[in-house]
Amino acid sequence: MEDIELKISLLQTEPTFKDINLAAGKIQNLAAKAVSQKKRPNILVAPRIFSTQHINTSFDPTVELLKNTAARCRTTVISFDVFNKVYAADPNGNIIASCTKSCEAKDETMVFSVDGVCCGIAPISNLKFPEAIKQSAALGAKVLFVLGAWPKSKEIYWKLLNIVRAIENQFFIVALNQFE
Template sequence: MDVDDKVFKVAAVQMVSINNKEVNLKKAEEFIIYAAKEKARVVVLPEMFNFSGKLNQKRENAEPIPGPTINRLKDLAKKFNIYLLCGSILEKSYEKGKNIFCNTSVFLNPEGEIIAKYRKLHLFDVTLPDGSILRESELITAGNEVVCVKTSLAFFGLSICYDLRFPELYRKLAREGVQVVFIPSAFTLQTGKDHWEILVRAKAVENQFYVIAPNQIGKDTEGHRFWGKSMVVDPWGTILTKAPEKECVIFAEVDLSYQQEVRKNLPSLSHIRKDIFNF
């Protein structure tokens, strides 16, 4: 990795997705192009950026990977010479004699190639404070693999939304040496107002890496409300940038020399009691 590459600009896209895939994709493409023109080297979309709708609509709009959505974004990544984290889409895959659906994130390199694919490990099966019941597992099959990828720019780790509540995943990524973690999300308003910032900053502090966390904002066509407040956080837990209450792109600089300095001066990861904890 060249010295010049130790500092690079990243972008997080905050948007609301509706039950019209073409509208969502055009919006995402506009944000990506804007971020690329602002010299972002890495652009990160939120969870389920290409479609949000009723259960039957989600099934109908699921795609293989690669498929129409990813192929469009592969072209953009190549055209603008960027790394592009395709937040997540609903992936349809035929495995073990049946169709399954996964909440899947795809990472593209500047050549437009898929360099990592991650299926969400932890599914959002909860009852919200207002009594609303959400069961992601009604449709989606959980993944079973922790995913990280080394590039010429940095060592990246992948996760999605509700994964944020499970520190074991992020500690494993940290132990692998990951420098930057993606957390594309559709974090709800009800949980986000109390937990979003705390959880995002905690992951950065505990594991001493950068966190890029784009979130959905506003209300989708089904009436689900999302917290927004997309952010980029450094390894000290400092919020480098936070999105306002609207669809937008936010920018920050990742400085890998600073990340190395934090880990050197406060070497908590090397102080883990491996004789007690199974890490």
């Protein structure tokens, strides 16, 4: 495999079930801490931040938080919303890629570039479907970011599927799971 030079910080936190402002504050604090490090990351990855139980289905604040965090930190930020769609926002706060659970939508951009490295994104259950993951490899991804919400009881499957998909597609996988 070729040399890949990315600095990635995983912003691991539990979802907040009732207080959206608390959840947003947690992510913003973790992001600010990550970008203040000597080896500043060029990619931040956050798990699902809010619970679906307390979100109005017509508006999900996750996407705005993602864009604002990317712009404030001047780095690429990857996360997924309460509807299980993964997004990547560039350092200017623009959405540069998105992918639904099945990645069947033809107008979605599943790959993007960070410092010359082609990256892909995949949500939750796409690990179960090799053809969904192969789409990112076919588009040139060298690194795939997989965001999950797998239950703790299926942790072994989460780990194994990430390993298998990395081997099958000959790319690196950066996986962040929010155990439920």
